[in-house]
Amino acid sequence: MIKPFEKKVWLATPTMHGDELRYMTEAYETNWMSTVGKNINEVERLTCEYVGCKYAVGLSAGTAALHLAMKLAGVKPGDKVLCSDMTFDATVNPVVYEGGVPVFVDIETDTWNMSPEALEKAFELYPESKVVVIANLYGTPSRLEEIKAICQKHNAVLVEDAAESLGATYKGKQTGTFGDYGVISFNGNKIITGSSGGMLMTDSLDAANKVRKWSTQSRENAPWYQHEELGYNYRMSNVIAGVVRGQFGYLDEHIARKKAIYMRYKEGFADLPVSMNPYIEGDMEPNFWLSCILIDKEAMCRQVRSENEALYIKEDGKTCPTEILETLAKYNAEGRPIWKPMHMQPIYRMNPFVTADGNGRCRTNAYIDCGDVTDVGADIFNRGLCLPSDIKMTEEEQDKVIEIVKSCF
Numbered sequence: 321m322i323k324p325f326e327k328k329v330w331l332a333t334p335t336m337h338g339d340e341l342r343y344m345t346e347a348y349e350t351n352w353m354s355t356v357g358k359n360i361n362e363v364e365r366l367t368c369e370y371v372g373c374k375y376a377v378g379l380s381a382g383t384a385a386l387h388l389a390m391k392l393a394g395v396k397p398g399d400k401v402l403c404s405d406m407t408f409d410a411t412v413n414p415v416v417y418e419g420g421v422p423v424f425v426d427i428e429t430d431t432w433n434m435s436p437e438a439l440e441k442a443f444e445l446y447p448e449s450k451v452v453v454i455a456n457l458y459g460t461p462s463r464l465e466e467i468k469a470i471c472q473k474h475n476a477v478l479v480e481d482a483a484e485s486l487g488a489t490y491k492g493k494q495t496g497t498f499g500d501y502g503v504i505s506f507n508g509n510k511i512i513t514g515s516s517g518g519m520l521m522t523d524s525l526d527a528a529n530k531v532r533k534w535s536t537q538s539r540e541n542a543p544w545y546q547h548e549e550l551g552y553n554y555r556m557s558n559v560i561a562g563v564v565r566g567q568f569g570y571l572d573e574h575i576a577r578k579k580a581i582y583m584r585y586k587e588g589f590a591d592l593p594v595s596m597n598p599y600i601e602g603d604m605e606p607n608f609w610l611s612c613i614l615i616d617k618e619a620m621c622r623q624v625r626s627e628n629e630a631l632y633i634k635e636d637g638k639t640c641p642t643e644i645l646e647t648l649a650k651y652n653a654e655g656r657p658i659w660k661p662m663h664m665q666p667i668y669r670m671n672p673f674v675t676a677d678g679n680g681r682c683r684t685n686a687y688i689d690c691g692d693v694t695d696v697g698a699d700i701f702n703r704g705l706c707l708p709s710d711i712k713m714t715e716e717e718q719d720k721v722i723e724i725v726k727s728c729f
């Protein structure tokens with residue numbers, strides 16, 4: 321009999337080290353309790369240094385950075401924007417803030433990120449598209465060179481949502497630097513955090529200056545509050561920047577811990593009919609933000625999901641994400657379903673969706689059997705889940721999580 325965890329084992333929570341408090345206190349004691357100050361300057365400098373971009377602008381959230389990236393990319397009402405389909409909705413909502421129409425592009429099985437083939441197909445179907453938004457899911461880089469080359473061929477601006485992938489590299493180069501504009505997030509559960517906060521990265525001085533201006537209500541250079549264009553209150557707080565500044569020195573340590581967790585799961589599940597969230601070894605070094613598993617098709621028990629409920633039929637030797645998530649919860653551990661693809665979301669159901677085979681969405685609502693349609697996102701959502709990946713989880717706790725997952729088969 322496995323006993324429940326006395327202390328909850330979490331998916332991903334902030335891990336503080338002490339330096340954060342020192343920099344926050346410095347902001348307090350010097351009275352830079354504002355959206356101006358040394359912590360912000362330092363965090364922007366540290367980001368450029370670590371990631372290797374020319375300019376970084378500290379903002380209130382990753383979502384704010386994505387919004388301003390849409391403005392930089394020139395998204396206008398009615399414009400179609402080609403977006404990664406399987407992601408957190410913060411990747412695509414900013415398209416709609418600017419009146420754009422997201423066209424969802426299916427992911428690929430090798431990285432769970434946008435499929436270059438599906439992107440080519442999307443440009444065939446929507447040649448007028450001028451902007452592409454990709455996400456590096458769970459800390460795994462997309463096929464960045466291929467995607468970038470396709471965008472260049474079609475003269476499209478590439479926005480790279482690296483909110484989950486800070487510190488991950490593709491062919492030795494940091495994620496967030498492949499797009500014209502890169503975005504990171506310092507939200508509470510990310511690899512390093514400020515409690516909230518975000519960053520826009522670019523090599524264009526003009527773009528960086530625009531973001532600085534727009535994020536501070538677009539004040540013109542005048543003795544009074546003079547405004548020529550629409551502004552936003554999106555700048556990062558100097559107190560929050562203090563937290564991020566303190567965390568930065570621990571980024572590599574966090575990545576090493578996350579990688580150890582991923583590898584331990586991989587080893588622990590070697591005999592089970594499951595695989596881990598994939599990446600292309602040699603080309604990619606993820607930051608291993610979340611460890612996820614995908615249950616083999618043959619090992620899936622029957623599971624049906626409505627818009628807000630799930631049911632499954634228990635079968636010996638088989639399981640499904642719903643059963644594993646319920647079992648983890650029973651033992652006081654937190655898992656999470658894979659991001660539900662955007663083309664399956666009620667808000668975006670009427671938007672176009674492009675698969676690599678060009679057939680588009682699965683016709684059945686429940687996505688149980690899609691027939692000839694290869695809807696990779698729906699399939700991974702069906703069979704995958706995220707496991708506790710908290711840096712503070714002990715090896716003993718992780719071993720128990722592994723036992724709990726095994727007990728579901």
Ligand SMILES: *Cc1c(COP(=O)(O)O)cnc(C)c1O
Nearest residue numbers: 381382383408410411483505507
């Ligand atoms: C967290 C996240 C965001 C949003 O970042 P916030 O700082 O929470 O606004 C955007 N995209 C992805 C993929 C994310 O995981």
